[in-house]
Amino acid sequence: EAGVTQFPSHSVIEKGQTVTLRCDPISGHDNLYWYRRVMGKEIKFLLHFVKESKQDESGMPNNRFLAERTGGTYSTLKVQPAELEDSGVYFCASSRVGLPETQYFGPGTRLLVL
């Protein structure tokens, strides 16, 4: 079984530019999560999809962040325009529907905004 994959693995952009991160969950996993870890701090929840529906997006920092999961398969997280404080590692995780279920994390996208 293939794991969660994320693309790109690294991204370096300038402040004001746009970046789109992609996550492909494990096949059959309806739950999809986005997290962010800023250097040395906790892994912070951003949002949760069940299939194509946003179940909880209370962790999204502001309206510069837009997450989509059209068709309920892969998901994208767009940051536009990027700011310096958006730098960090963005993790995607997926799990089966159920209470509670193991979350499988992807390798993360390391974003650096200069």
Add this chain to the structure above:
Amino acid sequence: GQQVMQIPQYQHVQEGEDFTTYCNSSTTLSNIQWYKQRPGGHPVFLIQLVKSGEVKKQKRLTFQFGEAKKNSSLHITATQTTDVGTYFCAGPLGNNFNKFYFGSGTKLNVKP
């Protein structure tokens, strides 16, 4: 503010010594999960505890969930260099059982 606290932030031990990391929540948790992240890697699920007072073991790792379900610990007996990494606890707070709050992690370094 942060609702799941984890201590210590760093721990350096000599190979063979024991290691413990502690996790405390401001509210009762329905369950708690532990993850390990190797340097440069991503969090990997270790275990889940659900019952009050539950204790689970995985070889040299012992996981405990407090009676009040507000704290948890991970103890490693006789550490090895392969134990190096950051250990995170995570639990759902509130009504969304899929919204996990992670602790800030304990970074373990094991000197050979």
